[in-house]
Structures are given as C-alpha cells and as structure tokens.
Amino acid sequence: MTVRKGDIVELEITKMAYGGKGIGRVGQFVVFVRGAVPGDRVFARVYKKKRGYAEAAIEEILEASPDRVTPMCTYFNYCGGCQLQNVAYDAQLRYKGEQVKEAIKRIGGLDIPVHTVIASDDIFAYRNKMEFSFSDRRWFMPEEVAVRDHDSAGICPCGGDRFNAVRKATGGFALGFHIPGSFKNVIDIDQCLLQQDRGNSILVAVKRFAKTSHIPVYNLKTHEGVWRFLGIRYSTAFDQFMVNIVTSRSISDTASVLIDMISDVAGDADVTVVNNITGKKAAVAIGEQEIILKGRGFIEDKIGPFIFQVSANSFFQTNTRAAEKLYYKVMEYAELTGDEIVFDLYSGTGTIPIFLSHMAEKIIGFEISTSAVLNAQENCAANSVKNCRFVLGDIREELSNVKVVPDVIIIDPPRAGMHKDVVKRILALAVERVVYVSCNPTSLARDLAMMADKYDILDVQPIDMFPHTYHIETVVRLRRKKN
Numbered sequence: 001m002t003v004r005k006g007d008i009v010e011l012e013i014t015k016m017a018y019g020g021k022g023i024g025r026v027g028q029f030v031v032f033v034r035g036a037v038p039g040d041r042v043f044a045r046v047y048k049k050k051r052g053y054a055e056a057a058i059e060e061i062l063e064a065s066p067d068r069v070t071p072m073c074t075y076f077n078y079c080g081g082c083q084l085q086n087v088a089y090d091a092q093l094r095y096k097g098e099q100v101k102e103a104i105k106r107i108g109g110l111d112i113p114v115h116t117v118i119a120s121d122d123i124f125a126y127r128n129k130m131e132f133s134f135s136d137r138r139w140f141m142p143e144e145v146a147v148r149d150h151d152s153a154g155i156c157p158c159g160g161d162r163f164n165a166v167r168k169a170t171g172g173f174a175l176g177f178h179i180p181g182s183f184k185n186v187i188d189i190d191q192c193l194l195q196q197d198r199g200n201s202i203l204v205a206v207k208r209f210a211k212t213s214h215i216p217v218y219n220l221k222t223h224e225g226v227w228r229f230l231g232i233r234y235s236t237a238f239d240q241f242m243v244n245i246v247t248s249r250s251i252s253d254t255a256s257v258l259i260d261m262i263s264d265v266a267g268d269a270d271v272t273v274v275n276n277i278t279g280k281k282a283a284v285a286i287g288e289q290e291i292i293l294k295g296r297g298f299i300e301d302k303i304g305p306f307i308f309q310v311s312a313n314s315f316f317q318t319n320t321r322a323a324e325k326l327y328y329k330v331m332e333y334a335e336l337t338g339d340e341i342v343f344d345l346y347s348g349t350g351t352i353p354i355f356l357s358h359m360a361e362k363i364i365g366f367e368i369s370t371s372a373v374l375n376a377q378e379n380c381a382a383n384s385v386k387n388c389r390f391v392l393g394d395i396r397e398e399l400s401n402v403k404v405v406p407d408v409i410i411i412d413p414p415r416a417g418m419h420k421d422v423v424k425r426i427l428a429l430a431v432e433r434v435v436y437v438s439c440n441p442t443s444l445a446r447d448l449a450m451m452a453d454k455y456d457i458l459d460v461q462p463i464d465m466f467p468h469t470y471h472i473e474t475v476v477r478l479r480r481k482k483n
Contacts, residue, residue: 042058075176078142082468096462135173205261218248223281234269304327318466334433339407341362345410363387399426
C-alpha cells in the first residue's frame with residue numbers, strides 16, 4: 001500500500017520514538033503518530049509524507065493501550081510542553097529506558113545493559129523555572145474554533161458573530177506557550193501543572209495586569225510593542241519566587257500595582273521582581289539591562305547541603321529534587337577518595353564542582369560562558385568552597401593548554417554533545433575514570449562510540465528529571481581499559 005498525504009491509515013502502535021510519537025507501520029513503511037501510545041490501535045490521518053517515513057495524527061482510537069491514561073492538563077496535545085501526559089508514569093519510565101538503550105545500540109553500535117530509570121519523586125509541580133511568551137496573535141483552542149464552525153454552518157442565527165466577538169476581544173493578546181511549529185502564535189493559558197500552584201496564580205496576575213495596562217504586546221513581525229516574556233522561578237527549599245518580566249522598554253514607572261498583585265497571590269513566599277529589557281529582535285528571554293523592581297534580584301535554592309544563588313538569566317537544574325539524585329549518582333560513579341584532581345567540562349554555574357568539592361583535592365571547571373563562570377565563583381564563595389576554580393574559554397582550546405593531568409573527568413555537555421576535538425583531547429589525557437552526564441541519548445551514543453576503544457562502559461543510569469516529556473538524563477560510568 002502506498003501512503004499519501006491526507007490518507008487515513010489503520011495502525012498498530014508498537015514503539016515510542018524519542019520525541020514522544022508512537023510508531024506504527026504500513027507494511028514496512030514507518031508512520032510516526034502524534035499522541036499515540038504503544039499498544040494503541042488507531043485510525044490516523046497522514047499530514048506529512050517523506051521518502052522514508054510519514055507523520056500522522058490520530059483520527060480515532062479503535063483500541064486503547066493499557067498504558068494510556070487521561071491527561072490532567074486542559075492544554076495537552078496543543079501547547080507542546082508535555083508529550084507523554086497521556087501515558088502512565090511507570091510506562092513513561094519504561095519507554096525512556098528503552099530509548100536510551102536503543103540509541104546506544106543503534107547509533108553507538110554498543111550492546112550494553114542500561115539500568116532501570118530512576119523516577120522523579122514529583123511528577124507534577126516539579127519545575128522550579130517556567131517561561132511564558134506574550135503574543136498579539138492568540139491561538140484558539142478547538143472548542144473555541146468549534147463555536148466559529150458551529151456559527152458559520154448556519155446552526156446559530158448569529159452567523160459567526162459570537163466567535164468574531166471573542167476573537168476581537170481576546171485574539172490580540174495571549175500569554176502562554178508557542179504552539180509547536182509556530183514562532184508567532186501562542187496558546188493563552190491560565191495554568192501549567194508542571195509548576196507550583198502559586199506560580200500559576202502569578203501567571204494569571206501578570207496576565208490580568210498586562211492585558212488591561214494599555215501597553216501593547218510586542219509584535220514579532222513589526223518589532224513594535226513592549227510585553228515580551230514572563231519568567232517565574234521558585235525555590236522549594238526557601239519558599240522564594242523570582243518573577244522576571246522581559247520587555248522592550250522599562251516598565252518601572254507603572255510596575256507598583258503589578259508588584260502588589262504578584263505579592264498578594266504569592267502568599268507568604270519571599271518575592272523578588274525584576275524587569276529585563278531587550279531591544280534585540282531575537283525571541284530570547286534575556287535582557288541587555290536588568291532593573292530590580294522588588295527584593296534582592298535573585299533567589300536561593302539548595303542541592304544537598306549547598307546553597308546556590310539563582311538570578312533571572314543563570315542556569316539552574318529545573319527539577320531540584322531530581323537534580324540531587326543525579327548529582328549523588330555522579331558522586332558515586334566518580335569514586336572520589338579526597339585526593340583526586342577533577343576536571344568538570346561544561347561546568348556551567350558550578351553546581352557539580354561545588355557538590356563534589358568536599359570529596360576531591362581540587363576541581364577545575366571549564367566553561368565558555370562568562371556569566372556562568374561569574375555565577376560559579378559567587379556560588380563557591382557563598383558556600384565557602386575554596387578548592388574549585390574555573391577556566392573561561394572554549395574547551396577545545398583550553399584542554400590543549402592545561403598543564404595539570406586530572407585523575408577524573410566529569411562531562412556534562414549541552415544537547416549537541418561533545419565536539420570531536422574535545423573527545424580526542426579527553427582520550428589523549430588518558431585519565432582512569434570518566435563520568436558522562438547527558439541530556440540527549442543520541443549525542444550520548446555517538447560520543448560513547450568514539451570513546452569505546454579506550455574505555456569500558458561500566459554503568460548507564462537514566463534519571464527522569466522531566467516527567468510527562470520525552471527528555472531523559474543519563475549518567476554513565478567509564479573506566480580506562482587495562483591495555
């Protein structure tokens with residue numbers, strides 16, 4: 001059977017692809033189905049056809065998988081933030097573990113065991129950071145569009161006026177998430193289940209103020225307007241909120257009412273509010289200037305016994321409790337005795353070096369971001385850590401210049417993984433032990449394949465830091481081969 005765009009095909013969903021789509025086949029031809037769960041039997045409509053595969057959306061579920069559950073979120077399937085909320089959590093863990101193992105085998109050519117995924121303690125309200133976008137192009141939910149279709153079909157004597165009235169009143173404002181595949185259209189939301197309840201109250205308060213402020217929303221096409229992004233950070237350890245309002249100009253002259261509204265809904269929490277200002281056209285929620293409107297301009301959070309200052313634009317693991325599990329696993333795999341010199345590559349704001357500082361003689365972090373290195377140095381000072389230092393620069397160059405030979409290397413690269421020159425330099429250093437922390441199974445598999453001739457891969461431990469999404473962290477223990 002030849003599959004064409006627009007066809008409705010019957011599929012048995014047999015696997016979950018990395019990215020959260022179910023996999024079915026028409027003969028040997030692969031079809032990726034959005035929202036499908038292994039064990040489903042579905043009718044699906046093909047909306048994209050390529051030479052080697054197709055993509056489809058469910059038209060009808062003929063038989064539901066035993067792993068399928070009813071998602072709790074109103075916006076599931078539309079906002080794109082959660083891909084797996086319709087999958088039971090134990091099944092999510094199983095699928096993620098299978099994806100790590102398959103990537104290592106298929107991409108890396110390595111047939112090695114993978115440990116059972118370590119679960120997150122919290123599967124809702126686990127994120128300590130959320131970022132929302134303002135838009136003057138609101139994307140309407142299906143039930144709202146149904147009003148239009150209902151009216152225009154002549155069922156309602158208003159002839160579509162009801163939907164047009166809704167669109168005129170609300171279509172020029174949204175605060176929420178971009179719908180998948182669109183950089184302009186934003187779904188207007190009042191609640192995200194991945195953040196703390198009071199964070200949702202802050203979201204609604206900011207929306208109410210901005211919508212009635214007579215200050216226009218930024219337009220990505222004309223680059224006119226003011227409101228751009230809303231960032232909300234929360235510290236469970238200290239019950240603190242940071243609200244970051246990103247605009248194209250200062251809003252300090254009108255912010256007093258907004259600050260009061262935020263403080264009222266935050267309850268007893270300590271609140272700081274900052275205004276990041278950016279004139280750049282790029283849709284990035286980082287300002288060139290920051291004005292502190294209320295509080296200290298940062299919050300504090302805790303991983304293990306260590307306290308970290310977190311500013312609006314600094315990196316910090318988004319699931320604090322799961323990050324602690326990940327760092328303890330790194331500590332276990334590093335096998336430190338207190339006498340080692342440790343290199344931490346892609347050290348960011350210094351969380352791993354600080355977490356391991358009491359277990360090593362010296363830790364040297366390598367990081368390309370100036371602001372991250374400054375944050376790392378501040379975090380060391382705040383925790384009275386004196387045996388960590390940080391090298392600012394491109395890791396490819398700095399590893400070649402370093403005169404110290406480490407005993408252990410910890411690697412925590414971005415999603416793209418390591419540059420091949422970094423891998424070559426690591427192999428040349430010939431250290432005894434390496435711990436690799438990955439947020440992307442595909443780049444992890446590629447990098448492990450480049451290291452497999454020189455290193456035995458002893459343990460592969462996935463850790464779920466992002467329930468209801470396809471993302472998975474993995475910690476790998478490597479030891480240099482005896483020959």
